[in-house]
């Protein structure tokens with residue numbers, strides 16, 4: 001081997017080392033950039049839930065308000081039926097850097113649903129039940145305002161009951177000819193007594209018999225995501241109980257303002273109403 005051969009061999013191995021080092025640095029930087037603040041699942045649409053992935057040590061804010069980050073770096077936000085404004089999610093990292101992710105909910109078309117033949121006292125309640133309705137609303141909003149670090153919202157939601165879908169999220173409702181608030185749940189027609197299962201892990205935060213919604217269960221899935229089950233025949237659980245996805249929590253009924261046996265399932269992110277069908281996917285055949 002000549003001197004020049006040794007020189008070339010040395011040059012090449014040094015070069016190679018530098019290249020590997022540069023490549024590894026790029027990979028580290030690329031993975032940092034990719035996981036700093038991004039959509040992990042879901043998409044920004046009216047009634048949609050978006051899971052964001054960030055640095056577990058990041059401090060997240062959404063339009064200036066703190067957004068809880070789970071230990072694995074995931075966080076959740078939801079969009080109401082009528083949301084159109086973009087929201088800025090800002091991640092502030094311990095090293096002082098920050099990133100912004102702008103989410104703009106895509107608009108959807110909603111149907112009109114007419115329901116006639118309801119007892120008139122359910123459409124326009126008499127004065128003497130208005131106090132009770134106000135108390136019911138307060139109890140429901142308190143349950144939905146609970147903030148916990150449960151992680152049920154990270155699971156793939158399952159349908160709590162199987163059956164024909166007779167009412168969908170977002171439809172404008174006309175009850176006995178009078179326009180009313182949109183429907184925020186998904187109605188699943190099923191026989192009285194059909195089991196209602198927990199769509200994801202959670203803790204029961206409310207069980208009560210309410211004027212409009214009959215026997216009602218609210219379940220906290222963590223980080224502001226809750227499920228509400230209406231018109232039940234029976235509740236098989238009590239407040240404070242922790243339940244696993246698939247556990248039976250009650251039975252389908254027709255209590256409250258209801259025209260037949262069905263389960264009305266709702267999902268909230270705090271006060272925002274989400275579309276359960278976007279979370280649970282298509283109804284399995286059975």
Ligand SMILES: [Zn+2]
Nearest residue numbers: 167185187264
């Ligand atoms: Zn309904």
